[in-house]
Amino acid sequence: MTGPHALKPFLLAFPGPLRDRLVAAVLSGEKTATTGLLVEYEIEKEELPEAGERSALIDSDGREVAVVEITEVRVLPLGEADLRLALDEGEGFLSVADWREAHERFWHGEEMREALGDPGFVVDDGTMLVVERFRVVETLSPDVS
Template sequence: MSDSTYSSLPAINHLAAQQLWEEYLAAFDGAERPREYTAECFGDSPELADELLHAVSHGAKRATSSLEIEYAQFDEPLPEVGRYWMICDGRGQPQLITRVSSVEKRSFYDVDADFAAAEGEGDLSLEYWRREHEAFWRRTQGSMGNEWSPSDTDKPGHKVIMERFEVCWPLKFAH
């Protein structure tokens, strides 16, 4: 979602994002220039953004999930393999550049334990993933005046978007 998706998150520092992007491109001089990037924070609060950024930078988190309906609500394109995503901290400062390596759509109840573990959160269990993501999506959809439940993801256009990614930059985090 864009930097204005959840009002409790700060605005993204787009100048710093552009500088980090140029640093990344310069490191691969002569290589094919990647496509555009998106700069965003994880979560819906500065604290959650920092917690999840830490999980990515320390190698625990290599996947994320979102609701397909959110992309329609915010008039944004769905994630696609090969897109670059700059992860920002809870102050809106860009920290890491990632590249989407796979995208799947599933019902909430069809998300498996392997994907839950790849999200790198809590005790890495599917039970934790379900509990925390249900609470998160009820909260974020509720903040927009929408009721949400896991069974909503059984409907077309309402699936869970499951993204896996790799860290590209800075190289010290690309494990």
């Protein structure tokens, strides 16, 4: 490995309390999947990640805290999200309905709508998602200045 600084950032949510909770869930091993919107990749002209790709997990302070390896990437419509995904997201969801409610709240939030450049953005059963499954391969010591 050439060092964590050579890795693409692995960003969960936006900096703040939600990202802090998600990063902690990854580090504890509770969170082994994450779900994003395909439209985010299209807007940013970013290629989808591939299995085997490694990235640096970034905390709310912009520090690299772990190296994660993608184990699976799937594109599917929101209506096909299942209980396994809800559980693997590691946020305590016990049903697909709870998972969906929390994700819709995030995707319909002001920060996401601003990031997408669409103040009226809404998801429905046909909205395409990118589901990434991953594992932590290394925990990094945060740089303390």
